[in-house]
Amino acid sequence: MTDPVNAFVAGPRARISGRAGGALAGLSFAVKDLFDVAGIPTGGGNHDWAKANPVPERHAWAVQTLLDAGADLVGKTITDEVSLGILGENAFDGTPTNSAAPERVPGGSSSGSAAAVAAGLCDTALGTDTGGSMRVPSSFCGIYGIRPTHGRIDVTGLMPQAPSSDTAGWFARDAATFARVGAVLLGEAPGPLPTKLLIAVDAFAFADPEVAAALQPMVRKLERVVGPAREEIMAPQGLSVWARAQRSLQPVEAWQTFRPWIERHNPRMAFSVAAGLIAGSQVPASERNWAALMREEARARLRHLLPPGTVLCLPTTPFPAPLRGLPMPALQPMRDRITCLCAQGGLTGSPQISIPGATVDGAPVGLSIIGGRGTDASLIALAQAMEAIS
Amino acid sequence: MTDPVNAFVAGPRARISGRAGGALAGLSFAVKDLFDVAGIPTGGGNHDWAKANPVPERHAWAVQTLLDAGADLVGKTITDEVSLGILGENAFDGTPTNSAAPERVPGGSSSGSAAAVAAGLCDTALGTDTGGSMRVPSSFCGIYGIRPTHGRIDVTGLMPQAPSSDTAGWFARDAATFARVGAVLLGEAPGPLPTKLLIAVDAFAFADPEVAAALQPMVRKLERVVGPAREEIMAPQGLSVWARAQRSLQPVEAWQTFRPWIERHNPRMAFSVAAGLIAGSQVPASERNWAALMREEARARLRHLLPPGTVLCLPTTPFPAPLRGLPMPALQPMRDRITCLCAQGGLTGSPQISIPGATVDGAPVGLSIIGGRGTDASLIALAQAMEAIS
Numbered sequence: 001m002t003d004p005v006n007a008f009v010a011g012p013r014a015r016i017s018g019r020a021g022g023a024l025a026g027l028s029f030a031v032k033d034l035f036d037v038a039g040i041p042t043g044g045g046n047h048d049w050a051k052a053n054p055v056p057e058r059h060a061w062a063v064q065t066l067l068d069a070g071a072d073l074v075g076k077t078i079t080d081e082v083s084l085g086i087l088g089e090n091a092f093d094g095t096p097t098n099s100a101a102p103e104r105v106p107g108g109s110s111s112g113s114a115a116a117v118a119a120g121l122c123d124t125a126l127g128t129d130t131g132g133s134m135r136v137p138s139s140f141c142g143i144y145g146i147r148p149t150h151g152r153i154d155v156t157g158l159m160p161q162a163p164s165s166d167t168a169g170w171f172a173r174d175a176a177t178f179a180r181v182g183a184v185l186l187g188e189a190p191g192p193l194p195t196k197l198l199i200a201v202d203a204f205a206f207a208d209p210e211v212a213a214a215l216q217p218m219v220r221k222l223e224r225v226v227g228p229a230r231e232e233i234m235a236p237q238g239l240s241v242w243a244r245a246q247r248s249l250q251p252v253e254a255w256q257t258f259r260p261w262i263e264r265h266n267p268r269m270a271f272s273v274a275a276g277l278i279a280g281s282q283v284p285a286s287e288r289n290w291a292a293l294m295r296e297e298a299r300a301r302l303r304h305l306l307p308p309g310t311v312l313c314l315p316t317t318p319f320p321a322p323l324r325g326l327p328m329p330a331l332q333p334m335r336d337r338i339t340c341l342c343a344q345g346g347l348t349g350s351p352q353i354s355i356p357g358a359t360v361d362g363a364p365v366g367l368s369i370i371g372g373r374g375t376d377a378s379l380i381a382l383a384q385a386m387e388a389i390s
Numbered sequence: 391m392t393d394p395v396n397a398f399v400a401g402p403r404a405r406i407s408g409r410a411g412g413a414l415a416g417l418s419f420a421v422k423d424l425f426d427v428a429g430i431p432t433g434g435g436n437h438d439w440a441k442a443n444p445v446p447e448r449h450a451w452a453v454q455t456l457l458d459a460g461a462d463l464v465g466k467t468i469t470d471e472v473s474l475g476i477l478g479e480n481a482f483d484g485t486p487t488n489s490a491a492p493e494r495v496p497g498g499s500s501s502g503s504a505a506a507v508a509a510g511l512c513d514t515a516l517g518t519d520t521g522g523s524m525r526v527p528s529s530f531c532g533i534y535g536i537r538p539t540h541g542r543i544d545v546t547g548l549m550p551q552a553p554s555s556d557t558a559g560w561f562a563r564d565a566a567t568f569a570r571v572g573a574v575l576l577g578e579a580p581g582p583l584p585t586k587l588l589i590a591v592d593a594f595a596f597a598d599p600e601v602a603a604a605l606q607p608m609v610r611k612l613e614r615v616v617g618p619a620r621e622e623i624m625a626p627q628g629l630s631v632w633a634r635a636q637r638s639l640q641p642v643e644a645w646q647t648f649r650p651w652i653e654r655h656n657p658r659m660a661f662s663v664a665a666g667l668i669a670g671s672q673v674p675a676s677e678r679n680w681a682a683l684m685r686e687e688a689r690a691r692l693r694h695l696l697p698p699g700t701v702l703c704l705p706t707t708p709f710p711a712p713l714r715g716l717p718m719p720a721l722q723p724m725r726d727r728i729t730c731l732c733a734q735g736g737l738t739g740s741p742q743i744s745i746p747g748a749t750v751d752g753a754p755v756g757l758s759i760i761g762g763r764g765t766d767a768s769l770i771a772l773a774q775a776m777e778a779i780s
Contacts, residue, residue, distance in 0.1 A: 089656075091438070091656060091657070091658045092658065262661050262718070263718045265717075266479075266481060266662050266718050267481070268481045268482065268660050268661075269658060269659075269661060269664070271652050271656050271657055271658075271667075272656050274659070274661050274665065274668070278664070278665055327655075327656075328653045328654075328656050
């Protein structure tokens, strides 16, 4: 298989046939290079990571589960360095091509998995989402993606970043494949469909007006499935306040995760990645303590908003994918705005899917749907129902 | 020429014959990969630097001057990344071998130049010294090295780091070669010999006792050349206070130097290098202002201590070279202690030579001699006079 979109990591392609006759027979899948595949170094998007870590002897749980269900592994995909990145530009491995908008970034950190699925190089692909790493590339590449309920998908064999926010998810180009893979990984068939729809007006107002407008037909379609929507503020304390809490909690945990490696090996990393880790090392205890309380408030808010049967929709990203190769000072404000629409995932652990179907300036943007914790299968049913009335 | 000590940068060796019949005819020299050599990318110890910078069209002033004097260029040498490092471990190019103590680091950032001279691969080599990058590898590798008076050697064609402290110097294994090269680069013959000797008792007390003891025979030899020594405190405000001032001024300037490159290219760098630059970006104005005043005090102190004819001696480094491959938490306190004995160079701009001749546990340590600004040729004469009575 060639790699026309630079989705796969360099070197011999990891290829393992799935068990014959499983539920996913005939499907091909790729895995983000944070998931262990037995006998192959886990690269983690940083060329000094594998040197310091043993070659895994077992497949990650999610890899093993897809293989057991009959899907065929076709390769490991590029990730933002140690999963710290939201745009998909990797200084070691290059930037996977966003085939829906080739002049733009694919989004990250599950960049290669999203690019491979979007380009049709495989049917599905595993990724991870700590602060938006499934949702953002889903939106930017115009494909389905899920950040499952925190703790729902076993992360054994997955390179950690910030364990209290880390999740494993998957991409697909169509809702049927998305649901088929979900049934295996969740161990639960799609459904039931939600019956109440909320619109996060703070999030829509925060997005570029063109994005909010482009998503309106998808919201109307959602209403046809779920029923008339009610407008709600998702984050009464402020999207930027939730983002601040996430931006305090996540880098602190990431620093705890990577500190032993860094201190022992002084690895090379892109300046922006080092800067993020150093920022994590410098968060004062008072800020961490406040952020932990704000996390509790955010969880309480979503519990209140999302009783069983209720879902909330919002733009996955405030804008379509930025152009490739922009300088750091241009990128940082974009990262910050993205975090304002993604922070609820890491803070609350609620499941969120991003559904493709809108474009701005010819580039995709996704509509996100959030449900209460544990309602992953309902969100997948909703994706199927929406696609059915296209 | 082979490279048994990993002193030279990878790729085709830069080789240029010197002009026939010059003062340095028959000498070979290497240059730290911060100096421009026409037609060859200046690597700067970071693999993303050359990609972002044009191939130089002219030789650096010091390179041209040595070639014009008849010396033959035999290669470009490994440097600590963007000259930010004092130990000589480079995550991209590896660590040059300290042939005097192969299990130990060579010191940096002029690591490859020092290693090449120490191993006899060339007669002399150009390096730079901003915060100790000539003096420390001289001490660790057991060779002669000079940090000239700031501004004395033209730095045209030299990759800058912290311009108010940057200097260009040279190494040699023997005082005669050291003086021969110095006469060309300084444009001045060695001499006159100093007539008064001070011993920096604060610096000797700060060094490991074994180092202070090992250097005593060299101090006695100095007294035979210059006359009986008088004990003096070099830094009444504290060696650590001078170090703090240098550690505030130098990283701030380094951040100013490299910030445009970093912001445009988000280069890969060793974590420790990124951390140093970020620290430079975070120094508050109040600290910078204080450090600038302390620099004035340090300059005033050395002007007072070092009238014409007077020199001051101190241990170049507080210990011999550390072992290779130590983890970051073990290295940082060592870097800090080294800075306490090196800060006067960057702060005051005074010339300093490091003279070999002592060992601790079989590893070299150098004796440093500091003179007033502009007395470089006197220090070189002193090195020759000391060697003559060996």
